[in-house]
Amino acid sequence: MSASGVHLFDRVSGVNVLLDEVRVPAELFSRAPRYLSVALTNACELGCVYCYAPKHAAALDRERVLAWAVELDAAGCLGVGFGGGEPTAYRRFAGLCSDVARSTSMAVTLTTHGHRFTPDLVDSLRGVVHFVRLSVDGVGATYERLRGRPFASVARAAGLLSTLAPFGINAVVNADTVGELDALAEFADRVGACELLLLPEQPTAATPGISDADAQRLLQWVATARTKVRLAISRTGLEAALPTAPIPGELPLDAHMHLDAGGVLRPHAYASAGVPVSGSIMEAVRMLREA
Numbered sequence: 001m002s003a004s005g006v007h008l009f010d011r012v013s014g015v016n017v018l019l020d021e022v023r024v025p026a027e028l029f030s031r032a033p034r035y036l037s038v039a040l041t042n043a044c045e046l047g048c049v050y051c052y053a054p055k056h057a058a059a060l061d062r063e064r065v066l067a068w069a070v071e072l073d074a075a076g077c078l079g080v081g082f083g084g085g086e087p088t089a090y091r092r093f094a095g096l097c098s099d100v101a102r103s104t105s106m107a108v109t110l111t112t113h114g115h116r117f118t119p120d121l122v123d124s125l126r127g128v129v130h131f132v133r134l135s136v137d138g139v140g141a142t143y144e145r146l147r148g149r150p151f152a153s154v155a156r157a158a159g160l161l162s163t164l165a166p167f168g169i170n171a172v173v174n175a176d177t178v179g180e181l182d183a184l185a186e187f188a189d190r191v192g193a194c195e196l197l198l199l200p201e202q203p204t205a206a207t208p209g210i211s212d213a214d215a216q217r218l219l220q221w222v223a224t225a226r227t228k229v230r231l232a233i234s235r236t237g238l239e240a241a242l243p244t245a246p247i248p249g250e251l252p253l254d255a256h257m258h259l260d261a262g263g264v265l266r267p268h269a270y271a272s273a274g275v276p277v278s279g280s281i282m283e284a285v286r287m288l289r290e291a
């Protein structure tokens with residue numbers, strides 16, 4: 001519940017309903033972020049230059065993650081998204097997803113490069129993961145150059161994931177991939193993805209982020225694209241190219257938060273500052289909102 005009204009969500013179907021005619025008293029507003037992304041580990045065997053995950057070794061304690069999930073659920077959070085690094089490199093990852101799904105009513109989602117998926121891993125996640133995001137930056141030779149893995153392998157991973165849960169394709173958009181958006185949308189449709197999420201490249205120590213010209217190309221493509229797959233686009237990185245006024249239906253900035261593998265809660269994954277979570281995660285949420 002929030003100033004926008006009453007938000008109903010079903011984690012199995014993914015259906016969201018906002019009852020915006022309901023006036024909710026301020027004391028009943030949900031205190032939790034609607035969605036928390038959680039970097040379980042910094043470990044990942046790929047070496048994408050635009051990766052924002054810190055390169056020092058760090059991983060969250062499993063029991064603390066579960067306790068925080070229960071606390072967030074009670075405070076009105078709708079979903080947790082496991083990422084990293086690569087979340088499937090986290091020890092006993094399937095068991096953690098199962099425990100969170102059974103102990104809370106939240107959606108359990110994950111973002112993965114896909115290359116560790118096997119039929120056994122898919123079986124162990126079935127019923128306890130509600131949505132998967134598969135990272136595919138470019139197609140064919142572009143993907144292989146950027147990710148250093150065969151494109152056929154990620155296409156195989158998409159086939160496996162299609163038997164697990166609804167899934168989407170995440171694509172970092174930069175000078176290498178902005179010309180391949182038609183091919184990416186065609187790939188997403190062909191493998192049965194229900195969404196193509198476009199992520200303008202963010203600056204890291206190794207890359208300057210998407211250029212203004214490529215950001216304009218991206219927006220132009222979105223405005224004219226005729227795709228069968230649903231499109232979603234991150235505002236982060238497009239600030240110069242988008243209107244500053246809120247877009248109708250856009251989530252408030254604090255609807256999402258990010259917990260890094262060192263246990264620091266941040267407004268988003270690229271934020272330089274945050275609040276260490278020492279005990280209660282909702283206490284850290286409160287401190288981050290007041291910071």
Ligand code: SF4
Nearest residue numbers: 044046048051085113
């Ligand atoms: S696959 Fe993801 S976590 Fe791994 S290096 Fe690439 S961007 Fe980073």
